[in-house]
Amino acid sequence: MPVIALISAVVVVTVEQLLQWRYGAAGLLGLLLVTVGIHAKRPGVSSAGAVLLALLVARPAL
Numbered sequence: 293m294p295v296i297a298l299i300s301a302v303v304v305v306t307v308e309q310l311l312q313w314r315y316g317a318a319g320l321l322g323l324l325l326v327t328v329g330i331h332a333k334r335p336g337v338s339s340a341g342a343v344l345l346a347l348l349v350a351r352p353a354l
Contacts (some may be wrong), residue, residue, distance in 0.1 A: 315348045331349065
């Protein structure tokens with residue numbers, strides 16, 4: 293069981309760093325909203341985070 297917890301922690305930290313490097317603070321905010329919404333069972337909050345992440349990913353390249 294500790295191995296699974298360690299692997300999941302590494303994956304979470306890696307995803308957070310990738311989002312921060314690629315999309316900045318807005319990406320971290322979107323991930324935070326999705327995570328908090330899922331844990332709090334608030335679909336509105338997680339949906340807002342998902343929309344924010346989708347907008348960041350789909351923005352046109354300059």
